[in-house]
Amino acid sequence: MKHITLIAGARPNFMKIAPIIHALQKEREAGKDIAYRLVHTGQHYDAKMSDTFFKELNIPEPDVNLGGGGGTQAEQTAAIMVAFEKDLQANPTDLVLVVGDVTSTLACSIVAKKACTRVAHVEAGIRSFDLTMPEEINRMVTDSITDYFFTTSEFANANLRKAGIPEERIFFVGNVMIDTLLANKSRFHAPAFWHEKQLKQGQYLVMTLHRPANVDEGAKLKALIEQIVHHVQGLPVVFPIHPRTAKIFRDSGIAADNLHIVEPLGYLEFNYLVANSKAVITDSGGITEETTVMGIPCLTLRDNTERPETVSIGTNELIGTDPAAIPPALARLFGGEWKKGTVPEKWDGKAAERIAAILTAL
Known part of the structure; x- marks a missing residue:
């Protein structure tokens, strides 16, 4: 059986991880030999910033909360790394899947790679090229040690290619944030x-x-x-x-x-x-x-x-x-002069399905 550890820690993570969980559950119901474990790093420890999302988005309660919230960037990164290292030692896995660009993404990727565990990054390859943003540093470091890159756009694909990432490790799947948006649109209140x-x-x-x-x-x-x-x-x-x-x-x-x-x-x-x-x-x-x-x-x-x-x-x-x-x-x-805009390719609510299918096949 393939074991995947899913990492979530901050508000944006939960919106991205929810459809992936639902897609993995469907893979299991279809008879695929895959299991997952959900790790909440505790980066957002305010209930309004995290706990409500588990209820609203129908995410199972996490298997563990590492309690890594609070402190400076360095203190939070260190707390999550120490806690996740212990958790990973106690619960070995085939793959650690991280999402987005928050502190938890960076911290858990480093711990996984130092434990010789493969890493998949959902929302890989996006870049602002602004190193004053903590998120940009998180993205760059995570992508430098990632094994499998799940991307939202051709812009992200191009950034990864320029960094020398082989084409066979880049998977253009779409945007899981939009999966969550479209799945819950009728429930907005x-x-x-x-x-x-x-x-x-x-x-x-x-x-x-x-x-x-x-x-x-x-x-x-x-x-x-x-x-x-x-x-x-x-x-x-x-x-x-x-x-x-x-x-x-x-x-x-x-x-x-x-x-x-x-x-x-x-x-x-x-x-x-x-x-x-x-x-x-x-x-x-x-x-x-x-x-x-x-x-x-x-x-x-x-x-x-x-x-x-x-x-x-x-x-x-x-x-x-x-x-x-x-x-x-x-x-x-x-003045009515704002552009109308259109929807980017593969932002169709099926990104998580593509990710789950790829994870099952890897």
Whole structure:
């Protein structure tokens, strides 16, 4: 029997791992000799950032929670590595499968390879080429020791080829994030505050900010938000605030009648908000993929992206991190000049099925 250890640790991971679990379960039901074990590294230890996703996305309870959350980047990486090494020694496996680009992805890949265990990376090959981003370092290191590369786009394939990865180790399967989105679209539901805040379809914006370049300095965060709330023609701006942003936000003294601060939302509530919004303003990568598939205009407050297909094909535009760039972008949005976009190849809800079939055959 083939044994696969699946790694999840942070909110984006759960959306990516859920369809893979469901696809592996179908392979087993079809008589394939394959088993999996789910390891939660504990990187996100806030229930609103992790536990709710297991319930909402119908993921089995993890076999273990390594409790690796908290601390600095180095402390968290070290805690996950120490805990996962012990777990891997106690539970040997044929393959460790990691997803995305978070600390858990990097830490568990290193531990697996040092234990002479093969590594598969889902969402391999994406690059921002910005080494100030911790995620870019995680991606580069993980891909430098990965055995099997599951990719979301031809952009990612090209990056891997340029790095000298043999074609037979690259598998263009599509986007598992979109698998989850399409599988759950009919289950999206309004958050409790929908009626209280009198939100109406197409008559509000959603904002998410968490990257250090945007939120670590109160003055910069305040300047960005002020430009947004003052140039949305009075429409509500709903801001589910990331835990790392909350304290800086409170200390900055930002206030506006049309700015609505809410707690982090579950997957089904958050995507209901996105699907019914006029537009999304974000510095996230994953959200740009979801808005592209849902056809929602997306303004990304970053100077680069590891998901260029959301810009060249989808509904996303890179606005940059200069607050002065926000008013003209919003003027184009409200002037009806935003591009429509299309859906990238293989973002069809079947990526996990392709991955499971490949894992079974390897």
